[in-house]
Amino acid sequence: MLFRKASSPFISAQASVHTIMYQVLYALIPGTLAAIYFFGWGVLINLAITAIICLFSEALVLKLRNRPIKVSLKDGSALITACLLALALPPLVPWWLTVIASIFAIVIAKQLYGGLGFNLFNPAMVGYIVVMISFPREMTYWTAPLGAVDHWLSFSDTFSVIFYGALPDQSSIDSITMATPMDTLKTQIGLENDITSTRHHKVYGTLFSNISGKGWQWINLLFLLGGLWMIKMKVIDWRIPVSFLLSLLLISNFFSVSDYATYPSALFHLFSGGTMLCAFFIATDPVSASTTPRGRWIYGAGIGVLVYTIRTWGGYPDGIAFAIILMNMAVPLLDYYTQPKTYGKADTE
Template identity: 55%
Template sequence: MHFNTLTSPHLAPTSSVAGVMRQVIYALVPGTVAMIWYFGWGVLINLVIGVTVALVTEAIMLYLRKRPIALFLSDFSAVVTAWLLVLALPPLAPWWLITIGVAFSLVIAKHLYGGLGYNPFNPAMAGYVVLLISFPVEMTTWLAPRMLAETQLGFLETLTAVFTGQLPAGISWDAITAATPLDSMRTQLGLNQTIDEIRTSPLWGDFGGKGWEWIGNWFLLGGLWLLYKRVINWRIPVSMLTALFIIASVLYLSDPDTHPLPAFHIFSGGAILGAFFIATDPVSASTTPFGRIIYGASIGLLVFIIRTWGGYPDGVAFAVLLMNMAVPAIDHFTKPRSFGHKSYGD
């Protein structure tokens, strides 16, 4: 039997920015398709608007900054930013909302800090938080997943709704929208209902809201594929989801009437998408092995704190941005010891 032997140096294949970004996009596809299946054409239309705006904005900023336009446009980083932002937006978000969010992400959160590789904050989440605090009404008008909706909008009807804000005659916003599982859990707990009472509503599936829990699973699949391809490191998603699970379990075991199942926290809102796709952003996340564990676990903890005691139903975006701020300090104190040197603090 003949084995090919190569002489040293044995280098790992170089991974280009475009290659990594392309793999992230592939990994996002299953979850995105699931979202289109459950929430209708709006997700796809928003995605097309978001990506178009992202490419145009990126080109303008690169032109103004006198950088090679074709080179940086083809690395897909703007597409990934827009894609992640759009997934966090309600399916019938008006076109101007998407435009403002994507433009803010790329112009202020990315290029004003120096472009790809220099942004201290995750651009997609910065854009999302700007939209959430500026346009609370539009940002909380979520559609009901298909098995709960009374009517589903067709492609053209959705297109009209996105661009003009008009629904077809005879359909009211109340008929197609519904509270998200996290939102409804929050409201009902505020009305002093117990978890058992809340879960009798048809909104609930096995652990999360109907539809929502499955979207989480498809994103999980994409995330695991990214782990397998070694595009992302396991430390951040694992530590984030573990931290979220542990604190949710402790509180659930101490008082099951007022705290939902730990699995509910994992499979609702942006927890899985955040753990695998957003917190792992190679630019704004921590880069040392132990630092990544601190960073991920802190995000998980903050997500739980914001969801349970904070002012918003979900807290992934805020948690990621807060921990982005802490990254320089985390990296500084967790610098690995290089061989022959004393460790930090000795």
């Protein structure tokens, strides 16, 4: 039997927090561009608000804590939080909601726990959950994606909706926003309409594409590509995304095969909502995710099961944030019980 021969010196990538974080940011670019393309100016405005507030509040807390400001701001971790938050929030949410989410993410979830490396929970997801449970109505302000409508809301209209709550002439909040495909399916199934009739409904039908939802499938696909690039660059470990996607695939396939009229297909689950963003960018957070190989398998699979459970039977349309936070809580336990055996040592138990 032949083994691959390798001899020293083993060259390893020059990895620092800074380079890793910036590679993550680069990998986010294609999916973010797609989100902007499909949902319009709102995404860009949100991104600007979260970036400014996250960096500012990080600097403020660091100053209060007498820690070096420049180094921490430059490492890009606050920017990633800002990006994830902006991508998770609906494009037309009022500005103050975005500000609250950013402040909670950075000040409470990250800095009060001790800053980068010490936070138990994923900061962006904490910020998202805070506004999700506090302002459920505003969190439905999704615009219809390009494809379902033929043009974006103009920049000035978007700006005035976000900053002044002023709607364009002759429109109501219901005419410029639209439920997400996932939310629509959930509501319609709740009303005992089956999936096929919802997909061909003359109003809601425009939201759906052959795979999942218009726009959503491309956004998810591009996040998937960005994620694969990160795995290739060894920025993230492959176990968490694989086990998360696999468990989501298996469980959603099981239910949709057993009753395809009320349970959406596995493909729909994989390519709608925040699935791919979660798989590669949120669940793989090096700080709040599990760090042992076996722990990572369990962590990813747990998120998959929870996401499916919340999406299908829970009160919220998408369950990514709650699933991540719940599994974050399990991480210390997972890491404790899944320590790999030290090479050359017998089991001590």
